[in-house]
Amino acid sequence: MGNSIFRLFDKFELTNLRILFTFTEILVIVESVKIYLLFFLVLCSFIFKKNDKSEVVYFEEFNALENVSPELLEYLEEVKAKKDSGIDIFQIGDSHVQIGEFSKGFLNYFKQKDIFIQKSWYLPNLVFEDLSFANKSLKKVKGIFENEKITKKLKNLNIGLTGRTFRFANGKTILKFKYKEKISSLEFLHSFSEKLTFESNKKINSIINLISLKEQINSIRFKKLNSRFKLTIKNPYKELIEFYAMRHNFIENKLSYSNFGVGGAKFQDFIFAPKFFEQLDALKPEIIIFTLGTNDSYYTELSKQQFSKQLAEFIEKIKDISPKTELILMNVPDTYFKGAKPSHLAFVNSEIERIAEDKKCAFWNWNKIMGGNESVHKWKKRNLMDEDLLHFSSDGYLLLGELFGKAFLK
DSSP states (O other): OHHHHHHHHHHHHHHHHHHHHHHHHHHHHHHHHHHHHHHHHHHHHHHHHHTOOOSOOSOGGGOSEESOOHHHHHHHHHHHTTOOOOOEEEEEESHHHHTSHHHHHHHHHHHHTTOOOEEOOBOOHHHHTOOOSSOOOEEEEESSOEEEETTSOOTTOOOOTTSEEEEEOSSEEEEEEEEEEEEEEEEEEEEOOSSOEEEESSOEEEEEEEOSSSEEEEEEEEEEEEEEEEEEEEOTTOOOEEEEEEEESOOTTSOEEEEEEOTTOOHHHHHTOTTHHHHHHHHOOSEEEEEOOHHHHHOTTOOHHHHHHHHHHHHHHHHHHOTTOEEEEEOOOOOOBTTBOOTTHHHHHHHHHHHHHHTTOEEEOHHHHHTSTTHHHHHHHTTOBOTTSSSBOHHHHHHHHHHHHHHHHO
């Protein structure tokens, strides 16, 4: 019996030792997990610090349209209500608009809100050989032609709202197009001509709509949908014909958006554009958005007194000629081109804001929303600025466009 007790005791001790060993193993495993977990957290902290996205890059609390008139508010309410009111929105600007991604971001926001907004007038930027991610459907122009932009100081330069023209005086000009989608119609805004005719390698009907004594819209209606086609413009008298803009698949009495951007453009270029008011009177958009001022702020010879006087008079004249057109002004973003800040940034921004309030124009404080002075470096750190610190990256423009769209529909 004694031996049995000892055997039982030994078995009990062995069991305890095994339990103790098991607990020791668990403690070792737990401590190992803690070490690995700590290492993982440190690694994550390093990664997140290196790619820190938590830093505020824009200020949502400032993202709103200021000075909204009752008339503009009525337009905006109609847009939000998705009514087929035929409101035309024009955005006129410099390279920020020309590049095309700002406008894309703006339209993206409408799409997010399930609001259909069709593209209306645009410029065939590929012909002008300028930087743009958009409007590349016109692939080739065959014939003797010139392309001009509003920033050139030529006496015979008859450019208006769009800031561009390609013009020709030869008897025949061939345009080759390639669209991503199927095209049912194509329209051209161009200078008046009694004898200009269009022919195509596809079956078409052509309709001329006279919108003023100096401009007309030529509508090409395809009998079948096409994505690739060639148009031949016949000009028997060899008149000087100027094409200002084009659009496709346009539906009347629907909400529409047109964007015209010219790299290097200043307010002054549009203020003194020979055909600006003439085309404004003919087209009469309900809303014009001005995305200008960056190049004015860099212009070393800027006369502050003239800038203020001319901008105020320009806005007054727009309201006189097209009283139902509401204006939205935005100020200049923070930039740092070639290692220097714009010498007139503070003045141009303060004057745009002051004149917007004085002339009852809506105002979008781009600079403040972006973060104000020196915010350009924060945007660059987040890869939202281009290397030149003057233009934004594609992602930067898309973000800005969506922010503006949000303010527009707020």
